Amino acid sequence: MQPMKKGALMTYDLIIENGILLTADEDSHIHKDGLICIAGGEIMFAGPRDKAPERKGARQVVDACGGIIMPGLVNSHTHVPMSIFRGLADDLPLETWLNEHMFPAEASHINPETVRIGTLLSCAEMLLSGTTCFCDGYFYEDAVAQAASETGLRAVLAHGIIDFPAPGVPDPSQNVRASASYAKEWKGKTPLITPSIFCHSPYTCSAETIQNAKKEAAALGVLLQIHAAESKFEHTQSMEQHGLSPVRYLDGLGVLDENTLVVHGVWVDDKDMEILSQKNAAVSVTTHSEMKLASGVAPIPAYLRAGVRVGLGTDGPASNNNHDMFSEMDLTAKIHKALNLDPTELDAATAIALAARMSADAIGLGAVTGSLEKGKRADIIVIDVDAPNMTPMYHPESAVVYAASADNVKHVFVDGRQLVQDGRLTSMDLEKIMDEVRSLAKAIGG
Numbered sequence: 001m002q003p004m005k006k007g008a009l010m011t012y013d014l015i016i017e018n019g020i021l022l023t024a025d026e027d028s029h030i031h032k033d034g035l036i037c038i039a040g041g042e043i044m045f046a047g048p049r050d051k052a053p054e055r056k057g058a059r060q061v062v063d064a065c066g067g068i069i070m071p072g073l074v075n076s077h078t079h080v081p082m083s084i085f086r087g088l089a090d091d092l093p094l095e096t097w098l099n100e101h102m103f104p105a106e107a108s109h110i111n112p113e114t115v116r117i118g119t120l121l122s123c124a125e126m127l128l129s130g131t132t133c134f135c136d137g138y139f140y141e142d143a144v145a146q147a148a149s150e151t152g153l154r155a156v157l158a159h160g161i162i163d164f165p166a167p168g169v170p171d172p173s174q175n176v177r178a179s180a181s182y183a184k185e186w187k188g189k190t191p192l193i194t195p196s197i198f199c200h201s202p203y204t205c206s207a208e209t210i211q212n213a214k215k216e217a218a219a220l221g222v223l224l225q226i227h228a229a230e231s232k233f234e235h236t237q238s239m240e241q242h243g244l245s246p247v248r249y250l251d252g253l254g255v256l257d258e259n260t261l262v263v264h265g266v267w268v269d270d271k272d273m274e275i276l277s278q279k280n281a282a283v284s285v286t287t288h289s290e291m292k293l294a295s296g297v298a299p300i301p302a303y304l305r306a307g308v309r310v311g312l313g314t315d316g317p318a319s320n321n322n323h324d325m326f327s328e329m330d331l332t333a334k335i336h337k338a339l340n341l342d343p344t345e346l347d348a349a350t351a352i353a354l355a356a357r358m359s360a361d362a363i364g365l366g367a368v369t370g371s372l373e374k375g376k377r378a379d380i381i382v383i384d385v386d387a388p389n390m391t392p393m394y395h396p397e398s399a400v401v402y403a404a405s406a407d408n409v410k411h412v413f414v415d416g417r418q419l420v421q422d423g424r425l426t427s428m429d430l431e432k433i434m435d436e437v438r439s440l441a442k443a444i445g446g
Contacts, residue, residue, distance in 0.1 A: 012058040014038040014416055019064025019382060020396050021046065023372045024071050024356045028349045030396055034069055038378040041416035046372040060418075067410060068383040068396050070352075071372050072132025073325040074359035077225075077263045077284040077313030079138045080148075081110065081118035083125070084440055085318035094231050094293040102318060109444050110167040112143040117440060119147035120433045124425060125323045127153065129406030132379040132414045133370075134323075135261070135284070135313065135363040137198030137225050139167040141182050145193050151428060152419050154379060156363045157186070158198035158225055161213055163205050176209060180216040187220060192415060194222070194365065201227040202246055203234055207253055214255040223259050223364050226250070229272070230264035231295045247272035256281040261362060263313075265303070266296040273299075273306040282309040282362035285354075287332045289315030300354070301336055301345055311359030326408075329355045329401045348401040378416035383408050384423075 014037075021034020023046060035052045037045040045052055082102075089101035115138070126134060133154040138144060141159035148155045159182040160166065161175045169178045176197075183195035197217040199205045205213070210226070217224040229235065229246040238246045247268055250256055256279040265276075265283040276283065285298040303310045312332060314323050333351040337343050360370025369379045383404055385393055390408060393399045412420035419426055 009056045011056040012037045014060045015058040016062045019069040022070040025371045038416045064382045071356045072379040075134040076311035076359040079316030080122035081115040082316035082318040083122045084118040115140040115143040116147045117436045119144045123151040130381040130409040154192045156194045158196035162200040176212045196223040198225040225261045227263045229267045235267040266298045277307040284313045286313045286315035289319040311362030312354045348397040351401045380413045382411040384410040
């Protein structure tokens, strides 16, 4: 954008006004009469109305009607095509759920078309519930990227790697090559899609596979994602096979650094957290999924005290069973209060940071999204507070975490483009998408 001449007034593409501005920046600034000015998809001003620059106006002005204006939520871990398996195999241990139900279902039903359908359904669900950016790892990720691009969401997307025949990669010896090829194709292809590389886990990928995956990720300058330290079974197996915890094992392989995202990180000790902090690796915690699969509860407060970068995610809809980041914030804050017998543990401001700014940082997009600050991209949501569950509202941050739900999301913008208006998708045919999924579910459910 060309600099303005001295004294020139600017016409913005979008102004959002008349709301409580919850910035979710490092100082958790809140402005009761907030205003945001956007040009070219970039936030040019975010602050109190009385400090806003003089302006000609805007091509679009959105009245927040006294609602909460806040950054779009960032889902730091999911598997979006798995929405087609939502509720297929519930109330089972992780190993049983994965080996006896999910892997066979994927072998039978996952192909580019089912991946496309599942991705569209998940993207619709995320947009309607205020998520503007997500981090994904799955098979046929090119189909995920194509579908996500159509929806206008921001995403970090990785093709999955696993050491046995998988959808799209029947020869395991080609697993890393396939993932790297996808990442090369999508690197720089569109500003909203950032490619990544995803190793399923240390118990499904050999040391050589994990190291080769990291080598490819480093060469491309992209994030390496890997499930690790998720369950007691995994921890025990790692100790028996390697004499090391999953985190120490990965550290020994030389794959932990600022461009590594460890997903789950439940079964860790102080030494593991020290390693993660020293290597500046990030952890994505998916509280609902980890509780539902009885994996445990990741020690987020201890992580934060140890200086570990942490973000929140939902995991895939087959194990959560939704993409509702409001619910994720609420449960995460409350479970740590209960576990630590301390109502001050993991307060509302921290929960919001975990679901927005800190998640963005964990997936490598901290300079791009996750807070409402000048220079960041305009990924913004407006929360309707004119609802019984939001009345009265004394503290906006507490209202967002403990009272708000996905149903309160009124407007959603990604890169300055409005994708939800008055609670409705602006560019997706939701009924058609759900009809496609229902038809597919008949074949999956037998």
